[in-house]
Amino acid sequence: MQVLSKACRQCREGAKMVLFVTGMCSKKCWYCPISDERRGKDRAYANDRVIIRPEDMIEEARIMSALGTGVTGGEALLEMDRVMSFCRLLKREFGEEHHIHLYTGTAPDEECLKNLKGLVDEIRMHPPHEVWKEILSTDYIKSAKKAKEMGFEVTIEVPSLPGLKYLIPALPYLDYMNINELEWSETNAEEMRIRGYSLEDNYHNAVPGAKAWAEEILKDPKVHWCSSTFKDSVQLRERLKRIANNTARPFEEITDDGTVVYGVWYPECDIPEDLEEDQYEKYDDRIETSWWILADFPDDFPGRKEIIERYPNNGMVVEVTPL
Numbered sequence: 001m002q003v004l005s006k007a008c009r010q011c012r013e014g015a016k017m018v019l020f021v022t023g024m025c026s027k028k029c030w031y032c033p034i035s036d037e038r039r040g041k042d043r044a045y046a047n048d049r050v051i052i053r054p055e056d057m058i059e060e061a062r063i064m065s066a067l068g069t070g071v072t073g074g075e076a077l078l079e080m081d082r083v084m085s086f087c088r089l090l091k092r093e094f095g096e097e098h099h100i101h102l103y104t105g106t107a108p109d110e111e112c113l114k115n116l117k118g119l120v121d122e123i124r125m126h127p128p129h130e131v132w133k134e135i136l137s138t139d140y141i142k143s144a145k146k147a148k149e150m151g152f153e154v155t156i157e158v159p160s161l162p163g164l165k166y167l168i169p170a171l172p173y174l175d176y177m178n179i180n181e182l183e184w185s186e187t188n189a190e191e192m193r194i195r196g197y198s199l200e201d202n203y204h205n206a207v208p209g210a211k212a213w214a215e216e217i218l219k220d221p222k223v224h225w226c227s228s229t230f231k232d233s234v235q236l237r238e239r240l241k242r243i244a245n246n247t248a249r250p251f252e253e254i255t256d257d258g259t260v261v262y263g264v265w266y267p268e269c270d271i272p273e274d275l276e277e278d279q280y281e282k283y284d285d286r287i288e289t290s291w292w293i294l295a296d297f298p299d300d301f302p303g304r305k306e307i308i309e310r311y312p313n314n315g316m317v318v319e320v321t322p323l
């Protein structure tokens with residue numbers, strides 16, 4: 001039976017915050033999907049929120065009721081002090097049980113692991129594609145052995161590329177292996193085309209054939225396949241639902257996609273007396289209330305009316321429907 005890591009289980013529930021420590025990285029993986037907006041910039045984000053002060057990160061974790069955090073980048077370990085102080089803060093605020101896994105393209109040595117001990121629960125290494133063939137003679141295996149000895153959970157996570165079978169001998173040194181469906185992005189598109197890869201369709205950023213490369217290694221129960229649709233839809237949707245449950249106003253409806261829906265009325269008369277106070281919010285030019293009140297009783301609300309669907313907590317507007 002497949003064994004799923006704690007980090008992956010929390011991610012599936014939308015309960016893992018993504019902590020992007022820095023966009024800096026000295027490696028040049030041709031398939032790296034990091035966006036131009038983030039790549040090479042020393043700026044930190046908690047999910048999509050820029051971190052100006054550490055409290056921004058705590059606020060983001062709180063708003064989604066995060067049970068854990070995935071520390072990523074760029075190369076997070078280039079900013080060791082920042083990683084340590086962010087993780088320390090998260091553990092202090094949310095308790096030891098707040099599960100932290102850290103992505104790295106490096107093979108952390110003993111000194112680095114000592115710094116992370118007690119702050120990070122799982123080390124998730126990404127040996128670049130060009131070393132897969134000789135994986136057993138790389139520092140990634142040395143690092144995996146040391147990390148396990150020190151009590152970390154140890155995972156290798158790589159994108160699905162030809163040659164995954166070369167990683168099979170690494171499995172005994174690991175707790176888990178994660179194969180990400182190869183993801184197409186604006187920043188790796190040119191390199192993908194050079195290698196003859198194409199885009200599945202206009203709606204998904206998956207590359208056809210990527211699952212077939214993983215077929216053999218996936219027979220091992222330690223190995224987990226993470227599809228790009230899963231990342232784009234399930235993970236995001238579940239996180240939005242958690243944020244919506246914490247932030248939606250009493251008159252907002254939470255959808256199965258984790259968005260919120262409400263009505264907007266630009267009034268041409270006074271607010272009807274039977275509209276209870278917690279059922280609306282008043283602004284200079286408009287009233288926001290339940291969408292169905294405006295849709296079911298249009299004559300009680302003369303003036304322009306519309307239904308808004310948006311990401312929770314004042315997020316991006318998805319749809320505006322005039323009534």
Ligand SMILES: C[S@@+](CC[C@H](N)C(=O)[O-])C[C@H]1O[C@@H](n2cnc3c(N)ncnc32)[C@H](O)[C@@H]1O
Nearest residue numbers: 031073074103104105126157158159180182183
């Ligand atoms: C983008 S990296 C950033 C963190 C760190 N620099 C590293 O390489 O692990 C995060 C994860 O994405 C994976 N990855 C890299 N390129 C990918 C691609 N094109 N599609 C899917 N996953 C990819 C890596 O294996 C790694 O596990």
Ligand code: SF4
Nearest residue numbers: 025027029032074105
């Ligand atoms: S190590 Fe990670 S962030 Fe750096 S180039 Fe490779 S995939 Fe991108």
